[in-house]
Amino acid sequence: MKVVGVILAGGQATRMGGGDKGLLELGGVRLLNRVIGRLGPQVEAMCLNANGDPARFDGFGLPVVADTVEGFAGPLAGVLAGMDWAAGEGASHVVSAAADTPFFPRDLVEGLIAGGAGSSPVLAAVREAGRVRRQPTFGLWPVALRDDLRAALEGxxxxxxxxxxxxxxxxxxxxxxxxxxxxxxxxxxxxxxxxL
Structure with missing residues (x-):
């Protein structure tokens, strides 16, 4: 099992007034640096999913992959871009993490794998007010499902x-x-x- 990561930074950030939330600073450190610092030790390699000019992320040392589905298709389009990149890396699974979530667990990947890594996707979740709330931008995705995901998005x-x-x-x-x-x-x- 080879697990790589994709950081989802392709959102439109409308509630923040536009731009790249990952470039905002938290405690003097960019959000994206915080996410890279948490996810990096958990995976074999990482890429960044972002649309537009990739040069704005040159200083982060990650390959930048854009959505391959037309229009703003949401986080699943970023997951698909990560899966396509992961296939080229020879990975079996890709873990997604959001660029605007700086405190996610340092054992995210370990926990997701323990939850049933195989041929099914696994999402992170939390329990709030007695119910389970899934975190759809944090998941473990089998690369083998990428063609099915592409067809679903195109549909x-x-x-x-x-x-x-x-x-x-x-x-x-x-x-x-x-x-x-x-x-x-x-x-x-x-x-x-x-x-913080």
């Missing part, structure tokens, strides 16, 4: 959970719900500073 599917359920998708509940806190607004960034 208009956009909801992560709708696709994972088609493939006996599983979830792994992580203890801390704050671990998946993501920075969507200026207020979220201020809260993240306090959490």
């Amino acid at each position: 208009g599917l956009r909801k992560v959970v709708h696709w994972t359920e088609r493939h006996d998708g599983r979830e792994v509940v992580f203890v801390s719900s704050d671990a998946f806190f993501n920075v969507n607004t200026p207020e979220d960034l201020a809260r993240a500073e306090l959490m």
Whole structure:
């Protein structure tokens, strides 16, 4: 089993006023650097999924892969771009992480693999108010499913959970719900500073 990572940075950041949230600073360190620092030790290699001019990410030392599906197709398009890149790396699985979520677990990959790595996707989840809430931008994705995912996206599917359920998708509940806190607004960034 060879696991590589894809950092999803292809969102439009509309609630933050546009731009790349991963380039914002938290405690004097860019969010993207924080995510790279957490995911890097857990995987064999990483790429960054982002659209537009890749040169803006030159300083991060990662290959940049763009969505291959037309239009803004959401996080699944980024997962597919990561899967395509992972196939070229000879990887069996790709783990996705969001570029705006600086506190995700340092044992994310280990936990996802323990949850049933094989031919089914596995999503991270947390328990809040007695119910399980899946984190659709954090998952373990079998590269073998990339053609199926491409066909689903080209057919208009956009909801992560709708696709994972088609493939006996599983979830792994992580203890801390704050671990998946993501920075969507200026207020979220201020809260993240306090959490830091």
